[in-house]
Each structure stands twice: as structure tokens, then as C-alpha cells.
Amino acid sequence: MIGTLLGAYLSILSAAFAAPTAEPCTRDFLKTQAAKYVAAQVAGTLGELATSSVTYTQDFKPATLGTGLLAKPLKIDFNRSTYDTTQCATYTEVIAASSTPPYVLGTQMRFTDGVLSKMETIATTTGDWLFNPSGTLKYSQQEAWTEIPEDKRDTRAVIQAAGDAYLDLFNDKTVKVPWGNPCARLEGGSYIQPSCNVGVPSGLKMTNRRYVVDEVLGTVDIFFTFGGQEPDSHQFRVENGKLRYVHTLTVMKSKST
Template identity: 60%
Template sequence: MFGLHFLLAVGLSLSSLTLGAPTDANCTRESLEAAVADLLTAQTTGSSAAIKALSPSVTYTQNDKAGTISAGILASPLKIDHNRSEYDTTACATYSELIVADKAKPYVIGTQMRFTGDQITKVQTLVTTTGDWLFNVTGTLYWSSKENWDPIPAAQQDTRAVIQAAADAYLDIFNNKKVVVPWGSPCARLEGGSYTGKGLPTDSCNVGIPSGEDLTNRRYVIDETVGAVDVFLNFGGATGLPDSHQFRIESGKIRYVHTLTVMTASK
């Protein structure tokens, strides 16, 4: 991870989480899309009240710290310059990447929302900004907006198991170099604002990966329609840095990787 391992201590190993809960009758792609639309409205207006499906007893964390959603990043009205979301109708969950290119207050935000029934009962947010790992919002906006995350034709979509297995292989190689990763060719990684892709068929994500780092406490949002999986985790063991790794999987191979890593735990 471009040398991040030098800053971290290796933590205790935790097992990965399972694929998610059975499909809920109230969980449809349309309902998840509506919740994300409300999330975007909430962020642009600075009011979490815009999220209509929010449970009164919702649990909220920001950068792995428990808090109150009305006092978190959603309390700050922000202009969103680019966003991308995925919708998991099996686990009843969403993931959204929000890019705010304001020079005074730049952010790249990753948010997972989880439903119980027809209410959002858990919201977990990672907020990265100046000082976080390789943060460069200009680069993030430029490269993210150029990528193709369009829906994959139904006959060509990978299963949830294949999508998660590809992501897990990538995450496991940080601590076990014997793991076989299904690298795509090309493959491009957006890490902070740093990009490994050059628009060439030979672009590779298999560069700068450290060893001896445990990526634990994995929480998945999987969207077969776009071949995407986002994984919230702790980088460097059980008490490691708050981190998000998002993947686009095509025909079982890793095509894109986006990472967010929070360096300042007090934020």
C-alpha cells in the first residue's frame, strides 16, 4: 500500500464476516436507491433529517468512533462533486462514495448504511480529508469520474461468492504472499488521490502491496449488478486504521480498487 505498513503495528487476526443476512421482503433496489438519494440530500443540506427511512434508534459511527448522526459529517452542508453508490439487496445495505472538491474543506467520504426491515438501523461513515493517506481530492475526482462502473449484463454478472472471494484474496495477500489474487488486466487502483492506471492494457494493481499487515473486521456491501463490493475494515489488526476498500470485479477479475484510509483517529 505504497509504504503504509511502515506506519502500522501488526494487530491480532480476526476472521472475515459472512456474505450477509437473507433477503428482507422490504429490501428492494428501489428502496435502497431512495435511501441513498436521501443521503445525498442530507449531505448537501446539512441535515440527517432528510433520510426518511432513518430509525430513531440508529447506531452511528464516524471513523470507527461512536457518535450521533445529527452531529456528524451530515451536519455540514457540502457540495458533492461526484458520487457513486452500490446496492446490496441480500444484506439490505448500501455503500456510497462522495467526493467534495471544495478547496477550503475537501473530503472523500465513504458511507455504509444497513437496514432492518424498512428502517436504516446502522450508519458507518469514513471521512477522509487533508492529512489522511495520500489524500488528494483533485486526483480522486479526476480518476474516479473517468472510470466505468456501469451495470454488467445479467448473463455476465459474477455471483456474490465470486465477488467477495476476489476482494478477500486481495485483502488477504497483505498478510500472506502465497494467496492467489485474481488480478484483472488491466487493473487500476485509486488510493487516496494516487492512481496506478495509465490507460494501458498492461495497467496493474499488483504494485506497492506491503506484507505483514492484517486487514480485519471486514464489513461487506455487495452489488452483483455492477460487480462491486465495498469492504470496511481495520488496516493493521483489530485496532488498526479505519479503512475502506472498494472493488469492481469483471468476469471474476479485479478491474478497479478504491481505498480510503483515515490516518488521524481523533477526527
């Protein structure tokens, strides 16, 4: 009997050491990873991002870190990141208005057990929908995306639902969107305010959505396929359950480019 109990105890102890529990994903960890990404993009080298197990896409197409846009040094004029500790993911907006050619990027990164496992970048440049990096830089810099006091933060569900409602409106005009007043929409160099409910087309489905939600900053970034065709990112800032800011990136070349 004693031998049986001892054997069971040793088996449990061995299993515990063989399969340690992963460390929880923290905000500080994600901030560090986002900073590493920005530094790597400035340098045009992988730096500390290098990993053999990462799945990387550029404009939703399979790519490699060593030959994709990350291998091209960019002069970054402004960047802003958000952090999702629930999914262990980040979203970073990068504005490289001074680079040749100029770019505005959106990058989602996801981590598994402290290691970068998936990275997706949307890269807009000259010829893309309303592309105007100097305008994007001007308006993005002047907005306040500060931390929301804890007692005033919306839940993940509320924040994501606000972004989903906006995208659902493109295909269903009966959807109730929690418009804020004021609300500002940054679309290329176009800055639409004080209402974001302007010029929303119809009959378009926004499919294949992937989310990065940050309750502290009240944001959700959604990667999706615009109208079933173009790679797109819409980032939303939600305050008191209402849309306050909307940033869009669409890889959509004009017929002349």
C-alpha cells in the same frame, strides 16, 4: 371438535395479522435511500434519514447523526452508490473536493424492515493517507462502473472472494489474487495502472470486515481495520471474476498533522 379447530384457525389468523412479513428489500428502495443520504449531506441536515434507532459511527467511533459530519453541509462534486439487496445495505462514495475543508467519504448504510438501523462513515480529509480530492475526483469520474449484463454477472461469493483475496495478500504473499488486466487502483490522488499488483505491503492483517456486495455492478465494498489500527474502506469492481478497479480510503494521519 369443531370448536377446537375454529379456535386454532382464529389463533393462526391472529398471529398472521400481529406479525406481518417484512417487505423484501428492493434495488429501487436502496437507490432512494442512498439519494436521501447524499441530499442530507449536501444540506447538512438529517432530512428523511432521521431515526431514533440507528447506530452511527464515524471513523469507527460512536457518533451521533445530529453532531457528526452529516450535520456539516458539503459541496459534493461526485458520488457513486452500490446496492446490496441480500443484506439490504448500500455503499456510497462521496467526493467533496470543492468544500472547505475538502473530504472524500465512504458510507455504508444498513436497513432493517425498511428503516435505517446502522450507518458507518469513513471520512478522509487533509493530512490523511495520499489525500488528494481533485485527483480522486478526476479519476473516479472517468471510470465506467456500468451495470453488468445478467448473463455475465459474477456471484456474490466470487465478488467477495476477490476482495478478500486482495486484503489477505497484505498478510500472506501466497494468496492468489484474481488480478485483472488491466486493473486500476485509485488511492488518494494516486492512480496506479495497468496493474494493481504494485506496492502491496506485507505483514499486515485486515480485520473486522463488513461487506456491501452488488452483483449488478460487480462490486464489493469492505470496511475493515487496516493493520489492526486504522479505519479503511476498499471498494472493488470485479469483471469476469477479475479485479478491474480498486478504490481505497484510509484514515491515517501523518506524524506532522
